[in-house]
Amino acid sequence: MTDHVSIWAELADVDHELRHLDVGGVRTRVLRAGAGPDLVLLHGTGGHLEAYARDIAGLARSFRVTAYDMVGHGWSALPDMPYTVDVLSDHLLGLMDALGIGRAHLSGESLGGWVVAWTAAHHPERVECIVLNTPGNIANKPEVMARLKASTTAAVEDPSDATVRARVAWLFHDTTMVTDELVDLRRAVYTRDGFRRAVDNILVLQDPATRARFSWDPSWVGRITAPTLLLWTDHDPTGGLDEAQMLLDWLPDARLHVITGAGHWPQWEKPGEFVEQHEAFLGAVRVTA
Secondary structure, three states: OOOOOOHHHHHOOOOEEEEEEEEOOEEEEEEEEOOOOEEEEEOOOOOOHHHHOOOHHHHOOOOEEEEEOOOOOOOOOOOOOOOOHHHHHHHHHHHHHHOOOOOEEEEEEOHHHHHHHHHHHHOHHHEEEEEEEOOOOOOOOHHHHHHHHHHHHHHHHOOOHHHHHHHHHOOOOOHHHOOHHHHHHHHHHHOOOOHHHHHHHHHHHHOHHHHOOOOOOHHHHOOOOOOEEEEEEOOOOOOOHHHHHHHHHHOOOEEEEEEOOOOOOHHHHOHHHHHHHHHHHHOOOOOOO
């Protein structure tokens, strides 16, 4: 993996700002870079903004990029409450308010994609275009929910190299890309004071009864008017192209691009293609304030 040395190396020549903001009383870690139309990036379950470290430089050529740790994730605050999709959407909107962003392009991976879609359906006035990047388990398969819950809980309860590495490796098709740095970073999140309780609040969405209130369904997905790009992969452990087709059938204005040779984190395994797809899809659209 000669093209990647470290997260810092990816950002070393990129003018950026990393700080914490108060978002409705939630201390929220935010990274910003670039200039142009606003593009907000949302990570997945149990993740953090470094999920996009390999994309910031490329995206910042065309957009004012905002990546952040969702409430209860990364180094943002961990209030003791279930982090359901509506809570995460409200936090996103609060962040946009705090940054003075009226409308934005939104791109979310896995859980982040779910939050992006929910926001686009329920708050269309705040959204220009959306990218749903391996949004994950559209069909609500119990085995996918159980596997994600078990691997994440195991890594938090026993944050050894083996368990944390296994959780990170689940995201990748090419597991040689799972660096010690990524594992150590995820371990640092998992061992934060209060994170054992936080992970239960994160994983409520893997409980079928709770998930049912927010499950992907044409009744709300069909309300999304924003132009939508579906980024899928050929090795996503959460769902195949049959689930992408479900979204294509439900969404009024959507197109699909499949990234080959990648798993659940194409933004890390195939950053060049990931950035190119965003530029091609979003670049010609002017965001209105």
